[in-house]
Amino acid sequence: MGPFSTMSGKHFYVTTPIYYANDRPHIGHAYTTLLADVLARYHRLLGYDVFFLTGTDEHGQKVEQAARKRGVSPEEHVKEYHRRFKDLWQRLGIEYDYFIRTTDKDHKEFVQKCLQQLYDRGEIVLREYEGWYSVSEERFFQEDELVDGKDPVGHKAVEWISEKNYFFLMSKYQKRLLAHIEGNADFIQPESRRNEVLGFLRQPLGDLCISRPRTRLAWGISLPFDPDFVTYVWFDALLNYESAVAARCYPDGSPLWPATYHLLGKDILTTHSVYWPTILMALGHPLPQHIFAHGWWLSKGAKQSKSSGNAVDPLGYVDEYGVDAVRYFLLRDMVLGQDASFSEEQFKERINSDLANDLGNALQRVHVFLIRSLGGKVPLPPAQSGADESDLKAFTEESISRVKELILNLRLSPALEAVTEMVRRVNRYLEKRAPWQVAKDRDLQEELNTILFTAAEALRC
Numbered sequence: 435m436g437p438f439s440t441m442s443g444k445h446f447y448v449t450t451p452i453y454y455a456n457d458r459p460h461i462g463h464a465y466t467t468l469l470a471d472v473l474a475r476y477h478r479l480l481g482y483d484v485f486f487l488t489g490t491d492e493h494g495q496k497v498e499q500a501a502r503k504r505g506v507s508p509e510e511h512v513k514e515y516h517r518r519f520k521d522l523w524q525r526l527g528i529e530y531d532y533f534i535r536t537t538d539k540d541h542k543e544f545v546q547k548c549l550q551q552l553y554d555r556g557e558i559v560l561r562e563y564e565g566w567y568s569v570s571e572e573r574f575f576q577e578d579e580l581v582d583g584k585d586p587v588g589h590k591a592v593e594w595i596s597e598k599n600y601f602f603l604m605s606k607y608q609k610r611l612l613a614h615i616e617g618n619a620d621f622i623q624p625e626s627r628r629n630e631v632l633g634f635l636r637q638p639l640g641d642l643c644i645s646r647p648r649t650r651l652a653w654g655i656s657l658p659f660d661p662d663f664v665t666y667v668w669f670d671a672l673l674n675y676e677s678a679v680a681a682r683c684y685p686d687g688s689p690l691w692p693a694t695y696h697l698l699g700k701d702i703l704t705t706h707s708v709y710w711p712t713i714l715m716a717l718g719h720p721l722p723q724h725i726f727a728h729g730w731w732l733s734k735g736a737k738q739s740k741s742s743g744n745a746v747d748p749l750g751y752v753d754e755y756g757v758d759a760v761r762y763f764l765l766r767d768m769v770l771g772q773d774a775s776f777s778e779e780q781f782k783e784r785i786n787s788d789l790a791n792d793l794g795n796a797l798q799r800v801h802v803f804l805i806r807s808l809g810g811k812v813p814l815p816p817a818q819s820g821a822d823e824s825d826l827k828a829f830t831e832e833s834i835s836r837v838k839e840l841i842l843n844l845r846l847s848p849a850l851e852a853v854t855e856m857v858r859r860v861n862r863y864l865e866k867r868a869p870w871q872v873a874k875d876r877d878l879q880e881e882l883n884t885i886l887f888t889a890a891e892a893l894r895c
């Protein structure tokens with residue numbers, strides 16, 4: 435059995451955040467989805483039953499405002515804009531299993547069912563509320579959370595709002611959540627993000643406002659117990675991870691929920707690692723196994739976003755350099771947990787050195803000789819071979835297990851580094867064994883076969 439033999443009973447359910455359908459997707463959005471795609475493909479290769487979910491977040495103030503600005507209804511707006519994500523995923527070779535839209539009927543019904551359950555059990559209550567509200571973050575902030583009078587995440591203006599609203603009694607679950615995070619070291623990854631959440635949970639946790647008065651925001655899912663309100667967009671959005679799979683199961687009949695991995699950017703860590711698990715606790719549903727938050731793609735020193743005007747459109751790069759180059763660069767240049775910067779110079783440098791020079795060279799050398807000397811066929815494995823061959827074979831095997839361990843720990847950049855190192859070994863092997871010399875002597879055909887088989891086999895692996 436090879437390293438990729440089938441294992442039965444292994445399940446892998448991976449999600450990306452659902453993207454706001456208000457914008458053109460950029461490199462930051464592409465990255466999370468690419469990460470999910472690579473993990474999904476790799477687990478399929480290892481014989482896991484895989485489910486890969488992505489989609490669009492279509493309710494709330496941001497989307498409503500984007501529609502109004504364009505002079506169309508929110509329905510028309512999301513119908514058109516969610517396509518941008520689907521189209522980009524197709525161009526990037528993303529093979530998801532399901533694309534959820536929060537305006538789907540099934541999703542809306544699922545959200546309403548959960549709201550009603552929580553309301554009936556007294557987990558959701560009506561309260562008078564005052565606070566600083568950020569339109570761009572779509573949430574309230576406490577006075578002491580503001581930075582220079584602005585919201586601490588997007589640094590946008592906040593407004594003082596006083597109104598009646600429904601609250602989910604999140605504070606009740608603070609201790610249980612803390613215990614869960616402390617008892618499960620790999621629940622929130624990487625460790626720096628876990629520490630951040632633990633720090634946050636050492637402060638008293640408030641309750642969560644889960645409604646918006648319809649007079650202020652009409653574009654959302656109606657509260658089943660009070661039609662004057664719609665559901666807060668985050669409460670609606672987080673439930674997508676469960677609603678999408680409620681009516682599905684793995685081929686062996688077991689349920690898809692809970693997810694194995696939620697992948698997300700660090701800006702939405704609190705919603706995923708505090709709001710979401712406490713909502714699930716109140717519902718009595720199991721928690722996701724792992725939450726992994728990556729850093730940001732910066733350009734010109736700032737987080738890429740439409741509002742900063744520094745967003746890079748991945749499609750331009752796909753057109754110019756090809757999809758594999760774009761996928762390679764994004765996964766190679768962001769190191770676990772850190773921010774990474776994107777510039778065309780860095781992109782070209784990386785692609786030229788790793789792909790054109792190292793990999794291109796190795797493939798080209800082997801390919802040319804296979805065509806020229808062996809009619810394009812890879813020779814059979816040699817009966818006997820020397821120390822150089824055994825070394826390369828051993829290094830290949832070590833690399834495969836190393837890459838496997840790294841990928842399973844979501845360390846994709848070092849995994850690709852290990853692959854590149856392997857490619858360099860092939861080049862060194864070829865330089866040492868010099869097939870271009872050996873090919874000159876007809877008596878050395880067997881030696882040439884050995885060299886070409888060994889190099890081709892290493893490249894195949």
Ligand code: MSP
Nearest residue numbers: 451452453454462491671672698699730731737738
């Ligand atoms: N709709 C919410 C998520 C709801 S999930 C239940 C949302 N959408 S978003 O479109 O604004 O962002 C989606 C993802 O893109 C987040 O993981 C975010 O971190 C990521 N990125 C957006 N800009 C980014 C960068 N510049 N760099 C890396 N990822 C960033 O939040």
